[in-house]
Amino acid sequence: MQVLVVGAGAVGLAIARTAALRGHDVIVAEATGGIGNGVSSRNSEVVHAGIYYPTASLRARHCVRGRRMLYEFCTSHGVAFNKCGKLIVATDQAELAKVETLLAQGQTNGVEGLEIIGGNAARALEPELACIGALSSPESGIIDSHGYMLALWGELEDRGGSIAFETPVERMSRASSQWHVQFGGRDAGTAAFDAVVNSAGLGAQALARRIEGYGADKVPPLILAKGNYFAFAGRPVFSRLIYPTPVDGGLGVHVTLDLAGRMRFGPDVEWIDHESYTVDPRRADSFYARIRGYWPGLPDSALVPDYCGIRPKLTGPGEKPADFMIVGEGEHGMPRLINLFGIESPGLTSSLSLAEEVVGYLEA
Secondary structure (H helix, E strand, O other): OEEEEEOOOHHHHHHHHHHHHOOOEEEEEOOOOOOOOOHHHOOOOEEOOOOOOOOOOHHHHHHHHHHHHHHHHHHHHOOOEEOOOEEEEEOOHHHHHHHHHHHHHHHHOOOOOOEEEEHHHHHHHOOOOOOOEEEEEOOOEEEOHHHHHHHHHHHHHHOOOEEEOOOOEEEEEEEOOEEEEEEOOOOOEEEEEOEEEEOOHHHHHHHHHOEOOOOHHHOOOOEEEEEEEEEEOOOOOOOOEEEOOOEOOEOOOEEEEOOOOOEEEEOOOEEEOOOOOOOOHHHHHHHHHHHOOOOOOOOOOOEEEEEEEEEEEOOOOOOOOOOOEEEOHHHHOOOOEEEEEOOOOOHHHHHHHHHHHHHHHHHO
């Protein structure tokens, strides 16, 4: 089967690699000049355990399974990671009740090793913390996401697949049992494929609208949620990921670490109406207040604007978070076409599991 995957982010590359491993001829069309230049390059690189997501949701299932697959992949392919663990901290009784709810949800989802510890036990692990209790998640960690994507790309090419860079998809139509795809860019032209996977991230909805005969009612809204990060201008004081209890639209301004041990804070949630990748230094004011709830020792003037990313959300402020959307023939009536919408966090963690499900749909 000749398969086109649109989008060379973590999920698109994982799908392409899985399809190639199963013997299909695979081409990835990427509008930019490199891999992971969209959502995949602008996140916290956290490997999520699978705690937060509703029972039986796609996010819960693929995060837990994908996390196990991801650690195995990194170990076998030499991709750097650190299963450093995470503490979700409570600073008052109301937050402690939320943490207990998260424990129950995580256990329902099958997350291993979760336990609630008291404030003294949390401070024994992380002396700078201020909290009355915390949920300990030993399966959480961080990953070299670019190294991971390079490994996926390498395995794709080893199996005969390839990536066409600077190759945007301009339109698609179905004829003679194949998908006829018109490409733009330097090597503009048309090619036919047996199957197409739309894994275009922030561009997924726009691409779906360019598919001839695809119902507009099958394209969900795209809601942009910007997440800003600030670096800490000093030596790290934490050795684990530190998260507050979740907030509307995200998981709260948390402590993230990179593989070199550097510490940063974010992301917040900034609802926007157009793509923008500038971090407003004034947003640091709200960061100080939130961070000092669990780290009172945060010095003044210690936060430096770092970078930001945009989550391709399907729901807006105050609305219930949407699940991943894997939209196949059963929903839209078009053979061997999969549209992926709303693949935000925990999309990186879930990528290998999502890939197996998507390729399975194409082969059914």
